[in-house]
Amino acid sequence: MRVNVARLRQFSSWRNAIQEKNHSVNAFVHVAPPAVSAVEHDVPLRDVAVGLKDMICTLDMATSSSSLMLKEFKSPFDATVVSLLREAGADIVGKLNCDEFGMGSLNIHSVHGPVINPFQLPSSVPWAEREKRSAGGSSGGSAAAVAAGMCYAALATDTGGSTRLPASYCGVVGLKPSYGLISRWGVISFADSLDCVGVMAKDVAGTKRVFDVLNAHDSKDPTSVSSAVRQLAAQEANKAWPTSSLANLRIGIPQEYFPSELSDEVLTPVRAAIAGLQSQGATVVPVSLPSTPYALSAYYVISSAEASSNMARYDGVEYGLHVPPPPGSNLKNTASIYAHTRSAGFGPEVQKRILLGTYALTADAFDNYFLQAQRVRQLVRDDFNQVFRARDVLTSSPANADGVDVLIHPSAIRTAPPLEASGDDGIGTYVQDVLTVPASLAGLPALSVPVQKEGWPVGVSVVGQWGCDDVVLRVGGFLESL
């Protein structure tokens, strides 16, 4: 029996796909050799091929975060999510490309080279010579791998949209769960108060299947929420939407999430999806989240500040890249010595954010930027609590009887952008984030579901109250079956 399993894995369709396509997609940066599953009995993910974003620590494979700083780094432990997957019988096929340390939205900032979106419009051009478009970021490799059939599911991370955006561009399902549900032990930190482990799969059922295995309290993660609180949230969700049927579903359409920059390519299928749900009995209401215009600035201040703090450990002393100071260097000052390693090891996008974040934390700037951003963050949370029907169990905010169960809006402003044109990111790339960042600031569950049957993929986001991930997944399922 064991030998047969090994053969199965060797010649599985997943691994065949990796062999055929990875060269042209550059999703996988490391492929694990097929291993025999150690688990014999009935397990939820037996032999299911799962890829891991290269920011998730694995004992048996390097974890580079797509950075020169950690290119050869081997973690001495498995992340909790990796242990859970292994216990569930999953076949962990390899590590996936991403933007360096999770910073970026196009997966072009990587020491392994960019990820190329596997999608191709029907055309006579051979697939390997298809129009090169971005797979989105920062978890471009995860989305592309799933889209190209290289794995059943992929784990990613999401700090400001890094799972939902690539899911939208590549045409797969991407879930950013409620903050605090999936353990971050062993997940390399970008911004601790925003980071979540994301799950991607071809469909909602696959996403839920993997999410259920990972959705557990972990005492090693101090931000992991207790089982009691999770249950409380589930009860609240049930109270608000007891039937779980479309007939009783109230959907909010947030007006601030339809900016003028939104392309028609996106608007048309999103409208159609909403109309489809409405025609099946759902109630659709316009809502407003007035703090949305400030959310983007708050996000960039907070995430950069936290990033500058989390990147401080990369000095080449205990592990990772070490660039010895050249002869004649100033050796008296530790910072000057470390600068040699850090300037070489970090790419330009990471350096930009470290500088921005360091500035935001300086004594002069702290009140005006960091503290102010935290206040805005609270306003964003309050906005969501005012529109949802289900109560937020983490705070003492009251329930809103006229509220909605979920919000639905576009995941991205456009379809996948061409790779060539995206040399300089500029402000434009950041504007995209306005659609994904508020749910990150508020720690809410958000799911991107592909709604475009033809043409470049378009994703629709479903956002729910904290802890109501099953509600969000259920609505995602309805969207899928339209």
Added chain:
Amino acid sequence: MSGKTLPYKKWLDSSRRNGCWYTVGASIFGGPRAFNDFPKDVCLVGCPFDPGWRWPGWQVIIGIETHAQLKARQKLFSNSLTSSLGEEPNTHVSPFDAAFPGTLPNLNQNCVDIALRTAIALNCNIQPRSSFDRKHYFYSDLPTGYQITQHYAPIALNGYLCIPGRDSPIRIKQIQLEQDTAKSTFNPRTRTSSIDLNRAGAALVEIVTEPDLRSPEEAGAYGSLRCDVNVSVNPIGKPWGTRCEIKNLNSVKFMQAAIIHEIDRQRALLSADDGFVPQETRGFNQDTFETFALRSKEDAPDYRYMPDPNLGFLTITPERIEKTVHTMPELPWETRKRLLEAYKLSEQDVDVLFNLDIGGGAVTYFDRIRGLCSTGALLLMVHELVGRLHTSKLTFADNPISTAQLGELVDLVQNGSITGTSGKLLLRKMLAEPNEETTTERARALSLLVESSSDDETAALCAAAIAALPNEAAAYRKGHENVLNKILGRVMKESRGRADSKRVKECLISQLKEQ
């Protein structure tokens, strides 16, 4: 406490006198960082000085920040074991301590309990909600590039500590929990630094006083190892001067020397025309006993304090505080009072016991034996024991003699079964070759028991001594009674101190009278 004033030179040259640890160091913290490194000299407690003759017309303002390592089994945010001195480097290190990617902090509640005990001992207000912040700077002993501390909201505020020699207490501004750094050792020959991460992440409390101290002696009485000191001077009656911080003083002796040098330095600066004291952070040179500039106000680093996003708020309930109050150990000043009053020990004896206590358990040992016998004989033995340990450079923790054994020894001396001299000999033997035997068995084996010499033996010894000293015998018979002591001394010498001097005396008198 004598109230006498001493001349400066005499103070400097004064004989060794053990410092008196009024700080909570002994029972709550891990004690001194180096077990043998508590200062034995120049720590004069309770000798009020007339400052007039040292810096006439000047007032000195001193504040102290102490970093004390908590006596916890594991580190503050990881479950690696804490290390003691002399451990193999880099053996108590977890991935979190080494700042590996993907690791997260886990607050050790035992450390919080110890910090709470500290706060209670120092009469502080414990904050129901406190939080943790990251203090950022780059240094080789700081793997994460930041230290987790409590900058914005520490665990306790507004306490006080009474010290001898002054009526008003020293106010404690705050107590905060924080991580210790790794240990960095520089080798000047190879020009390399070696980093030992054993200490990285161990729990510290930083105890900050208000600037209430007014002299180096008060600072010494407050006592502190591993501290930073803030010093300023001003002419009496004028506003306070600019303070300078002196960092990394790791003994009371060095702290006092640094303060004294700093006072003189600042006075000299201010005495010049248009003189001023630039605000600086300074270090202390242990060879020259002088402070030196480390950095100026302009070079002061911006630590970019940021609330740690992983740790949230530390909530302390009233119930937890109650429970901690009820499980507090006896505080040093309570012990001191008890030893002075109930046991009627002298101040000096209490000082001795306290100093031994740092090595481990002297007071508890004393408490246990105390119940077994009278104080006089006991003190004799304790002094002897302490003296022997000290000569052999052992701490009290190395004492192999059980309370039962020592108690029995004291009994034997008290009831006359062995002489005092024999007792001391026996003690030395028990220290040199410790075993499980009862003291009585041991004494018998060494023929030290007075009862073991029979009347015949005593009579024989007396006769021999009388025969050996005919002149003295004759003198006694003629009425020179004092000369008996010489003959007695001879008997004692011959019996190697084992004979019962009273019985020998009686025997000698009766033998001498016979002839």
